Every structure is written in structure tokens, then in C-alpha cells.
Amino acid sequence: MKFTDGYWQYQPGTSVLHPRDVVDVEASDDRLVVHAATAPITRRGDTLNRPLLSVSFTSPMDGVIGVRIEHHAGAVDPGPHFALASEVADVKVVVEDDVATFHAGELSARVATRGPWSVEFVADGRVLTGSTMRGVGYARDAAGTTYVHEQLALGVREHVYGLGERFGAFVKNGQSVDVWNADGGTSSEQAYKNVPFYLSDAGYGVFVDHPGRVSFEIGSEIVSRTQFSVPGESLQYYVIHGPTPKDVLRRYTALTGRPARVPAWSYGLWLSTSFTTDYDEATVMSFVDGMAERGLPLSVFHFDCFWMREFHWTDLTWDPSTFPDPEGMLERLHAKGLKVCVWINPYIAQRSALFEEGRAAGYLVRRADGSVWQTDQWQAGMALVDFTNPAAVAWFGAHLRRLLGQGVDAFKTDFGERIPTDVVWHDGSDPERMHNYYTHLYNRAVFDLLEQERGEGEAVLFARSATAGGQQLPVHWGGDCESTFVSMAESLRGGLSLAASGFGFWSHDIGGFEGTPDPAVFKRWLAFGLLSSHSRLHGSDSYRVPWAFDEEAVDVTRRFVHLKHTLMPYVGAAAEDAHLQGVPVMRPMVLEFPDDPGAATVDTQYMLGPDLLVAPVFDAAGDVDVYLPPGRWTSLLTSQVVDGPRWVRERHGFDSLPLYVREGAVLATGARDDRPDYDWADGVVLHVVQPVEGEREVLVPTPDGRAARFVVTCAGGRVTARADQDGTWSLRVTRDGRTAADVVAAGRTATVD
Template sequence: MKFRDGMWLTAEGMRVEYAEDVHDITQTEKGLSLLCPTRKIQRRGDTLNLSTLTIDIEAAYDGIISVETTHWDGAVRKGPHFDLFPGGQPNAEPKVVKSEKGTTLSSGSIAATIHPDEHTFDIKFHSADGSRYLTSLLGRSVGLAYSPAPSNPLQTGDMRDFKHYIFTQTGLSVGESVHGLGERFGAFNKVGQSVALWNADGGTSSDQAYKNVSFWLSSKGYGVFIDTPGRVELEIGSERCTRVQTSVEGQRLKWYIIYGPTPKDVLRRYSVLTGKPGKVPSWSFGLWLSTSFTTNYDEATVNSFLEGMKERDTQVDVFHYDCFWMKAFKWTDFVFDSDRFPDPKAQIARLKASGLVKKVCVWINPYIAQHGAAFKHATEKGYLLKRKNGDIWQWDLWQAGMGLVDFTNPEAVEWYVECLNGLFDKGVDCIKTDFGERVPTLDVQWFDKSVDPHKMHNYYAFLYNKVVYEALQKRYGDEEAVLFARSACAGTQRFPLVWGGDCESTPEAMAESVRGGLGLGLCGYSFWSNDIGGFEGYPAPWIYKRWVAFGLLCSHSRLHGSGSYRVPWTIDNDDKSEEGCSRTLSRWTALKARLMPYLFSQAAKAVNSGLPLSLRAMCVEFPEDPTSWYLDRQFMIGDSLLAAPVFEESGEVEFYLPRGKWTSFFTNEVREGPGWFKEEHGFGSLPLFVRENTVLVLGNPEARSAVYDYAQDVEVCLYQIREGASADLVDSNGEPLGSILVGSNGELQGKDLLKGIWTKGNNGRKVDELFFKTIKSL
């Protein structure tokens, strides 16, 4: 939303009024309240016939200050509201000091200072010790706007024909970059972009996003969380080049500024504010195989897939039944198609007993098709969203005559959970919660009449995933619940995990997916996946194999397509060579299994700190390196592994190594950064480097599943270590076992934790000589 036409003019059809003065500062229990007229008050008469804006600046938590701008305070505060501080709000200790520098409110490590000069609108945000400037609200940076512009103030007595907006503009420093705002597939640095936070089913190749998260991270050591689930419009250096403008329709706009100084500090505090990611079980890290979307399948098809994978030395830990486990025109009625699956409970039991798969997932959504029995029942009971005239809200987009589950109705929630429990009774272990983006805002009446339909649009994703996640927790335990969700908003990181939506089967789409995963990770999501090989279309064998390498280095890995299968032998006519799809998938699945001692211990750290496990943007680990804020084709896996996917058929790839010594995982060759490097890779490798001073514990080389004994028959690999380097060990249930520590003489401490026949490599791991032939430096 742009309110101006260049620097000098107001946008056509708009009336804009700015806070021009800080007329009065009142100290409150939590901070400061500023009375800000929209003209400079030079005499008493200036106080008449004008609008004012109230800016409440409050201490929320150590390192966090909230800023709320209000025009008309009598406006009803309709919900839904984000569930903030879900773990309990820590004590905030506001401190107000007046000096020649102005009036300063401190909240632990962050402070806001209001300029002391009369008729000067200037609010600076900085570290409490004064060592670090963050951003400012300067002149003409806070305001209200009408559209269309009223020609007479009397017209605002009836607001039905007007839209009213509140906006703020925080300053952008020279060289500052902005990141996050959910799973966005465009440029990683958002400066120069107009961004609308509005969930949409738009694929991965547009400016729409399935997961709009109202949080952004600055390269200057702070983040901003916008506290509304409604539509938010941002102009990030795109209306005024030196400012980030945030606007909402309504009478209030509230946001929190979160100080670091590092990205890890910002994300840790953000996770306290909006919720820490949930933990996920070890089995979920294994390979997931899907039937794909519109493919034709039955029990025999499923068995042939899993038996074919086993024959090709690839273990599937989770098998996923997509849409057509139910009959056409009846999604979602929670009833297996009896023609294809006459006894689903027995079939699922047979699958698990065979050892072909550990867990089973099924696809659902909150859209209830008219022709299924569920629709009739939900309609009679009042469980579906209604129009204002009492009709069930319906349309024919996606499913014929579909309705939408009204999760603001507690009885509808109970019914939906009963349906889920019916699936759990059949042996279903986890749920793919698809869709939830196309939520209507016009001519609808929610069961909870206190909610604003526009705010429900994005927030619906939170309610939907919360209901399913908590049902899984109740059945299987708090740390065994797993979703595979597509839609999200702020706070949904509490209900892992998510995947990246409908991408094409192209290298460009794989790069889009990388950018999406990086951006979402900077919004507090620890776990993320994508459709290996691409969803739409038919991947060429080389794309499939490059995507396999990338996908198996994400926290979670799933083979899934649209109208075609993603089992490897269908991609390349069952090429059985070492460079074929089947062997490539087998090698990368085995590698991820070997990495599980590292991945699962790193996952615990990520959850505790609100960090992405993988994809972790380079700037999280190397914020002092300016280049790290622009790297969108590589990522960290936890603290110590760096990966750069290959996007070229030739195998050529260019990547950046930050300062320090980096060891190739595949060859033990040591490179020193900072610098750019080029390599050429076969399908069995990509640039995967281990950070110096790393103790990397690799699991049993015979492991193929993600679940095994992570302390048995391991390889302890030392990479440019110094005294005190360590690695935490956990078991496959996530229980801490202890730490492996490098002592003063280079000897390992904590060896008693290791079982069986274990080995130690002082200069990296035992490598396959083949990689010296298939990896070339360019």
C-alpha cells in the first residue's frame, strides 16, 4: 500500500495525516504514552479540529519493546489475537530516564529515546547501553490515511464508504538488508519489494505465499514482529527508499522491536514472544514417500513402491497416502475408498509388520465436499462456516460445493478430532494438513461472533494446525506429534512441520524452494521440507538427482509429485548404474541416516533457541560477514555443516565459505575462507563442508533408517579442533546421553558413552576414494 506519489505528492484518492509533534509524554505502568497531533502546536487554537495519534511504547520483555499507534481508541479490538508468550510472559522491568538527550524507556538490553526538542518528531531505538543504533521513527513516519479522501471532515461521521489505515515507517540504514516475512520465494533480501502478508495458494513462483509470517529480521541486529493476523502491507524501501513502511486497515497498528545483537539472539527472543518450535521424533527425519497427488494407486501399488525401494537399498520411514485414499468428490470425509482399500487398518498393520515402513501419514484438509457424508453431518450440527444470512458458505473451487470447518466452534473442533481419532485407530501416525489458505472474508459469519473475518483469513492456519497437532499429541505423546503442513502464520512454528508447497520440476523452482526455506527459517521455524523432484511436471533425471541431494539435507525429506510418481525407477527407466536415480537416492538416504547423531542433537538446540535446523541462512551463523546476508543458494545444517545445492546439469556450482578453515565432507580437502569457490560434482556429492573446531559424530555406516542406536559403532570425526571442542550425544528418543569433549592433549573425554566398535578420525572422516574422481575444483 503506497500513500504517496513520489516524495512530494499524496497518492491519488488518498488523504494522509502525519504525527508532526510529540505534544505530551505520560509515563505509564509499562512505559510511555505519547500524544502526537497531526500539526505542530504553536498556539492554543492549533489544538482544535485536528486528528491526533497516540503512540504507546512499552517494555514487553528483556530486549523487546512494543509500539502501538492508535487513532480512534474507541474502535472495538476484535480478534482473533496472536497467542503471545505461550510459555508465560516473563517479567518486564521498564525503566524511564529523562536527560538532555530526551526521555528514554529501557527494557533490559533495548531502549527507545524520544527527542527532547519541542516540535521534533524523533523516536530512536537503540541498545540500552547506547553502543548500537537500530532504527528510528522520524518526521512524517507515523500517520493515518483515508481512501477515498474525504472532502469534508463531516463525512467521516459515516465510515462505511471509507477505508482507514494506520502506518509507520522505520528507518533503513545504509547497506541494511531485510529478511523473513514467511516462506517467500522471491529475492532473499526484501529491500525494494512490496510485500502483502495474505495467505494464498499461489505456488512457489509468485509473490504470493502460503506462509505469511509478520516478522522480519534486519542485518543491523534487530527484528520486528507485527502484532496482527490481518492483512499487512509492507513497502520495504519501495515507497521511500530509506524506510520500511508497515500499514494495516483499521485504527491501530502494534509491533514489537526485538534486539539481538545477533540473529540468534533476536530469534531466541522472538520464540519467547510467539512460541518455540515443537519437538519432532527421530523417525520423522527419515525418508517420506508419497503416492503423489492425482496418481492412480491401491494397496498393490503401495506395496510395489515400498518393495521396490527396499530392493534398491532405500529405507522408507514414512509412507504417505495422498488425496485419493478417499473417493473423488468426497474430500475430506475421512473415509477410505472401500473399493481400493477394503480393510485399511489391516493393510497399514501389514505394512508396518513387514518392516517396509515405520509410520503412515494421510492427507486431509479443512474443506468438506458436499457429496461426502461428513458434509451432511457437519451442516446439520452447525460445524461449517456460514454466510451472514445463515446459509452454509460454499463454493465450487477445489471441491464441488465445499464448506469450511469453523474452528471457532468448540463442538466443530470436537467433531473434527473425533474424525482424526478414527484415522489413528486405523494405524495412521501423522497427518498432512494441506490447504487452509483460501479462507473467505466477505459475507461470512463465524461461530465466534467476536472475530474479524479479515483477521481470520491468515489466523485460520494457526487454528487448523493447532487442532490437528494437539489431537496427535493427545494420542501419541507431546513429542511424537508430526504434521506436514502447507499454510502458516506467526506462531504456527509450534506445530511442526511444514513443507514448501507446489513447485515446478525445474532447477529454477528448486532455487525458489531454497529461498522459501531460508526465509521461513528466519521466522522461527526449525523444521522444513519440500517436494523432492518438484511437484508439477515430470523432472528430468538430472534434476531429480540434484533435488534428491538437496532434499535429503533438509531437516525433513519427502518424495512427492502431482500427476506422476516420484519413485526413482520411474524417472530414468530404472537405470541401475551408480549414476542412476535409484543408486543416487539410496546413497543420499544412507548419508542422512549416518548424520542422525548430529542432526538430532542439533534439532534439540534449534528448538530451544527458535532457530532453523536446515535450511539455516548463512547470516545466522556469520552475521559479521556482509556477504552472508546475500547468500540464497546455500545454507547451514545446524551449527557446523555448510551445503550448497547444485542447479546445473553439468554439476558446476559456485559457493562461498566464510572466514575460517572448512573441510570437504567428501574428500577431507581443507579450504580457507572467506572466499568464493567453484567445483564440479557428480550426482553423489555437492559442496558439503564441515566448519573448523567441529567434533562430528557419524552413525553406524550400515544404518539406512533414521532410527537406530546413535552411540553404537559410530565414527568420531575431528575437524581442525581446539581444546574444548565437543559434540552432544542424544539417543533416538531425544534423551541426552552426554558429551564427547576434546581434552588438552587431544584425547577424547566421554568415550564411555560410545558402544560397539567405534573409530576416530583426527583429520576428518574416512572418505571414499571415488569422490576424488567425481569432484573437481574449477
């Protein structure tokens, strides 16, 4: 929120205290605390009736410094709290005459020990950001509500990204953002996935450790600063060093958690019944058989909400009039090689049998007077499962386990944003802080159950809402977008912002959700969707089978499903990076090209893994502008070679889009195009594109959880690849758009001159 009225004045009725005079410094081996009075202290009498602000510095791991600004320390903190990891950090505290320095590995905080408050965060001899006296503030508004804020400096040409899945401009400079989950669709300033973390291309990130509402003013209150504020008496935040944006994400996800592995089958095409369409087993099987008859590989069939009876959501029971034999139907779907996902949410309608069960046992969220919190918004008389109650988690999980026993493989965990604040939680959590955090408990309960029942690496969600830490529980999709090119572009911006917020996997509704796309929108969206980490055909009130649009849509679907399947060794390796390092599969251009000013603001394209540039086409005629960073780029689809850096305007048919391979890439492609879950290393082709002198390691994940390791060396025009294990594979070298050689490995080695 904004506290000022221009630069000089405060909002009417608002007062702000700033740390005007440092009066004391406390130092220990692992902590530095600076106390500052809120007015100059010139004599003893000035200490009377004078508030102090205390700022402490700690470190959970090297390259990360935690800062806590505090007014009154006696406030009750009922939680919830983000679960943060910690390591032994190389901390050193040095106090000198005018400055105290807190070192955490290569990152340091230099704090003034005399006069007005100031701090600089320094790494590698360079000031990343900092705060001055007016940056730290303890504010009180006209209603008497108190807040603590911090303002960190922005540099010239510095760009800020992240703050969750936001659908407006990818670069957040100039925006006001409230971190507060809401079910607002993709065409507003609201967001389903709010994350109090931002990434700067100046070599650092900032995580505000507050699960409730956090207000950010990114150059929108003070143009030269990013401000963040929370209600209450204290503010905790972390400055996270890079130096590169990918390094910042590695450290941020080390702190807040990294994505779990997801099963290989989840990367294939998902098809849903759509949201409010009429369907039964015959309809479902007509879709499944129609896909097979047209040669369209399908991996997952998803039943959306009306698998349950109307007015009974969520009772987790198949509608007996529509699906009289659910076990038999699921068995028949499995026999066709499909996995099955069903839609759920955490709301319990009054007509659901689970309502009375939950009410009687105390598993539903209550108001202060002990009554069950209920509303008619969404489902008549619906209540909310209290996931702060371990018994409620077990109860809800038991009903999900029943579905797993019937043959369900995954759950779409929809909703989780409309969480009331006028309630009492079982564990006593602060209702304001639980509003955003609820989704984490909801998704965690479902994901943990899937891991218990299906095994580690076999659990996958299709989740809509999230907050910090939610990246541990993949996959998330973009939510309710319109079926237009404009909404397709805003969906991509949301995915890029989510990736810059530490989320490794992301999907979206191919063709859009609201309304029915025209064939051009649908076909263009197919290429984008099938070059995303996860791919789903889904809509609101119309079916999304390709032949419902035109026969060309069938051909486009087939082309890009096959392409994605052959790219699985490469995509799987990028997914391992997400799991092990916290680097997302779909990457904003700035992550891969942080030193290229031309890449800093691009939000209409992305890198799929480290080496594939994808530029979706947002135009019926096929016109598209694509930015190519420095180097030589080779089109994977046309073999065209273009030198960057430059913008290129191209025209593509519906079966194509700009899909460029980076110079020096070793693109691992697989031997099968009919499914995603095969042995990616068996018959893999190492495609060396525009060889660059040097050595590169390529890891191809294998079904047993290990990885086949290849080392590719380019020297003097010769390309040599060596495998660390026996197997069938080959080496392909492309120079200037032409395949120079395609060699099957002899033993563990292949060479191309």
C-alpha cells in the same frame, strides 16, 4: 501498500496525518505513552478539531519493546489474536527535559518529548533503527479506508530477511510484500506461509502483531526505510534485539512459540502415491517392496488425496472400491517397519457425509444470512470447517481419531489458504483477520489431537500453510513447485526465508511437484532433499519412485538416505536447538556468519545445523559455485580442504555435491545407516574436523528424552573427549583432509595426540 507518489506527494485521494508536535508524556513503572498533535500547537485554539496520535511503549520480555500507535481507541476488537508469551522484564522509564527513555533490559527506546515525533531504538550504545515524524502516519485513502503505518530506518548495507516463505529474492530490500496467505504456487509473489516478521542483519527484528493483512514496503516506498501498515485505527509492533540474527530468532520464538519435538522416524525418507495418480494397495506395496528390494530405506508411506473417493473430499473415509481392507493394509505396512501418513484438508465437499453432519450441527462456516458458505473451487459445493467453534474442533478430531485407531500415524494438513472474508465466524472473529489465522487453528487442532493420541514428541504434520506462531506445529513443506532447476532454487529461497521467520523445520517435494522432472533434475534434487530437515518424494501426476527415472537415481537415493541416517546424531542435536532455542535446522548463511559481508546475500546454499555447509547443484552437468566463509573447510565427501573466504567453482557427479564441514567442528555421526530412529548415542563417532584450540560441548539426544553430553578439548595439538555417561563411542580427528586418528573410547575418555 504505498501511500505516496514519489517523495513529496501522496497518492490521489489519499491524506496522511503525522505526529507534528509532542504535547504530553505519561510515564509509569512499566509504560511510556507519548501524545502528539497532527499539527504544530502554538496557541490554545490550535487544539480544537485537531486529531492526536498516541504512541505507547511496553515490554513483554527483556530485549523486546512493544510499540502501539493509536488514533481512535474505541474500536471493537473481536480478534483473533496471536498468542504471545511474556516474562518479567527489567523495565525502567526515565523522563528528562527533551527525551524520555524506555528501557527493556539492554534495549532502549529514546523518544522526543518536545517538537516533532521521533524515536530511536538503541542497544549496546548503538542505534539499531528509528522513526521520525513522517514515519508514523494515519492515512485515509480515496475509498475512505483508514490505515496506520510506521517507517523504520534502514542503514547502509543493512539487509532484511523473512516475512514468511517467500520464493523471490532472499534479501527483501526493494520489495513490496503483502502478508496474505494464498494458494499461488512457488513461482509467484504469493505465499502459503505469510509471517509479519522481518529479520535485519543490523542486530534486530520487527514483529507486527496483526493477524490479518499487513503491507510491507522494504525500501520500496521510501528507499531508506522499511514501512509496514495495517487497516484500522491502531498498529502494534515489537522491536526485538539480538545482537546476532540467531539471538533475534531466539527472542522472537520465545515471544511467538518454539517448535515442538518431532519423532525420530519423521527424519527418514517419506514416499507418497503422488497427487492424482492411480493407485491401490497393490500399487502401494509394489513401491514399498521395490524400495526394500533395492536397499532404499523408507520410513513413511504417504497416501495423497485419492485414498478418499473423488468428489467426497474431505470425508475421512477410505475409498471402499480401492481400499476394501484399510485396517489390514495399514497393519501390513506397519509390519514392514513403516509409518503411515494420509492427506487431509479443512474443506468438506457437498457429497461428503460430513457435510450434512457439519451443516446440521453448525460446524461449518456461514454467511451473514445464516447459509453455509460454499464454493465449487476445488471440490463441488465444498464448505469450510469452523475451527473457532470448540464443538467443531472436537467433531473433526473425532473423525481423525477414527483414522488413528485404524493405524494412521500422521496427517498431511494441506490447503488452509483460500479462506473467505465474506463470512461470519462462530466466535465473532473479524473475517479479515481470520484469513491468515485460520491455518493456525486448523493445524493446531490436528497437531493437538496427534499429541493426545500418540504422545508428546510423537506428533508430526506435513503442513502447507502457516502464519506467525505456526512454527510450533511442525513440519511444513514448500508447496507446489515446478520440476525444474529454477524451481528447485526458488524452493530453497522459500525455505531460507521461512527459516529467517522462526520456523525450525522445513521440507519440499523432491524432484518438484508440477510435471515430471527429467532424471538430472530428480537426481540433483535428491541430494538437496535428503540434506534437508525432512525429506519426501512427491509429485503431481507421476510416481516418484527412483527407478522410474533411471538406475543411477536408485544409487543416488541410497547414498544420500544412508548419509542422512548416519548424520542423525548431528541433525537431532540441531533439531533440539530448534525446539529449545528457536534456531532452525536449515540456516541461511547470515545466521551463522553475521559478521561476514560475503554471506549476507547468499541464497543458493545453507548451513545444516551449525557446522555443515550444503550447496545444492542446480545444473545437469554438475557445475556449482559455492561460497566458503572465513576459515578452513573440509569436504565431507571428498576430504578436499579449501580456505575461505572465497567463492569456489566445482563440478560434481550426481552422487555428490559441495558438503563442507566447518573448521573446529565436532560432527557427531551415528552407527546405523538403515533407519533414522535408533539410539543415536550408542556407537556415536565424534568427528573433530580441523581442530581449533578450545573447548566445545556436544549433546547427542537419546531415546529417553535426555542427551548424552560430551566435552571435546583441543589444546597443544592434543584432542580429548569426555563423556558424562558410560557407553560405546569413539573419537576421530581429521587434519588437512586426512584422518589423523580414530580411537575407541576407554571408559568415558578418548584422547588423540
